[in-house]
Amino acid sequence: MNSLLSMNDLSKDDIMRLIRRALEMKAGNYRPIPERKYVANLFFEPSTRTKASFEMAEKHLGITSLPFDVDHSSVTKGESLYDTCRTMEAVGCDALVIRHGVTAYYDEMEGLGIPIINGGDGSGSHPTQSLLDLMTIYDRFGRFEGLKVVIAGDISHSRVARSNQQALAKLGAEVQFSAPEAWQDESIEVPYVDLDDVVGDADVIMLLRVQHERHGDEKDFTKTAYHNGYGMTLKRYQRMKDTAIIMHPAPVNRDVEIDGRLIEAPRSVIFEQMNNGVFMRMSVLQEILGSEQ
Secondary structure, eight states: OOOBOOGGGOOHHHHHHHHHHHHHHHTTOOOOOSSOOEEEEEESSOOSHHHHHHHHHHHHTTOEEEOOOGGGSGGGGTOOHHHHHHHHHHTTOSEEEEEESSTTGGGGGTTOOSOEEEEEETTSOOHHHHHHHHHHHHHHHSOOTTOEEEEESOGGGOHHHHHHHHHHHHHTOEEEEEOOGGGOOTTSOOOBOOHHHHTTTOSEEEEOOOOGGGOSOOTTOOHHHHHHHHSBOHHHHHHSOTTOEEEOOSOOOBTTTBOGGGTTSTTBOHHHHHHHHHHHHHHHHHHHTTOOO
């Protein structure tokens, strides 16, 4: 694997290899990469979890992270994304982690000679978030085949929903969406369901953040109406199977996507997802930088 741009790049075998290695790493079975490696984390959009977990993963593997601050870079002088990336290659970076607001920004990177790990592109893909979600599901259930997964919320603006639907379908899970009509994406062939009709039968309820920054006029949006229609309420939580789990890529809008009292409830794995993100990103970095344990 040279770069990781979307989940479409990965076969079932690739996904399972990355998951198993990440679980081994979580168990403490890893060594730092022996060769000196340098990675630049280029985040053109705000990020807490993805950026911090990449930085932590790089530290665990002995990789040197180059600091980069958009507001104090030549981007403010009009430098293009390609030229910024080409500069990082020229100064000696071995790989780039990039988050950018433009969907499929990597299409402009033809000619770049170093790997790219996509840290999220517009409303396109977020492959490492998808992989850590898959790792979390596999760690709980030991399989994907036959699992019933409901992804609820802001489907049309979510790179997480698209990436996870692609991967889960490939791995044999049954995926359904639940979303307000305005946030549905009919280009993805997935059935839309009423959350109340499926909450008692689902193995995984995956909630999505309402992405206000990507919306226009929100005059019809109210937190209470959204929560009652598409959020994890106390009533819905009580109807879930004992073995079912709640997931969310975070940051969470408390009492909107999920009742604030449920974020750390027994069936919530939201912070477990964050923890798994470090080990999955270690697994991806080791794969990309070509050093086996």
